[in-house]
Amino acid sequence: MNPNLKQRIIKEAYRLFIAKGMKQTSFCDVAFAVHKSKGAVIHYFPSKRLLVDAVVKMCFFPASQLPTEIDSAVEKNWDEFLRLYRNPIERVINSFPEQLNGNGLMHYMQFVSSAHEYMDDFSQMYQELFAKEQDFLSNMACNHKMCVNDTAEFSRQILNTSIGKTFLGMFLKMGSADFPGW
Structure with missing residues (x-):
């Protein structure tokens, strides 16, 4: 081996x-x-299912995670945080191993759609990823002493300002309407 x-x-x-x-x-x-x-x-x-499972868990989800430098940017400078922040979808697209022909979002959506078909627990893992992202953004907003009523709205707006909104709409149509907080 x-x-x-x-x-x-x-x-x-x-x-x-x-x-x-x-x-x-x-x-x-x-x-x-x-x-x-x-x-x-x-x-x-x-089996292909085992290969897909390994690829998703070892490549896709790690590429979706927040980079470590984002924590220091939050503490140092709010503008720096806003400049550096990318939602999980953009982070994955930016980490693709090669330059692709066409729209990166389309490749991303095809990958996620297929992963959903091959992995029974993909939807749950994907929802947890976005829930963690929103929790991070909410905590970050609270730490910057934003109005508590605005915290949830702010965290949604940060995710929705980029391609996350487009993909989330497609994901909800796929049958994940129980996504918490949306």
Whole structure:
């Protein structure tokens, strides 16, 4: 077993899932990308569901997380925070492993839609991501002594000022109407 090969498979599968789509990416495509046999890929990931699960948990969600420098920006300078802040969708799009043809948001939406199909717990994990994001923004607003009545509205506005609003509308139509606080 080669842990470096497993990481390379995950990295290349992520790149291919974004560029080609999950449904259009085969084990042979991944094997070709890592210069190994299809059997080597299947050795680590016996099913596509397991490969998708690993890619989502090891690449997609970490790319969605707040960068560490955002905490220091909040403490130092409000304007610096507003300049640096990107919602989770933008953070993922900006971290895509290669320059893609077309709209990054479309690639993102296709990835999320397919991940939703392959992973039973993806919707819950995705909702938790946005709930944490809103909690962070609400706490940040409270720490800056904003009016308590405005805190929830402010945290929603920060997320909604960018492509988050567009994607959230599509996500809610997919059947996640129980998204807390929206």
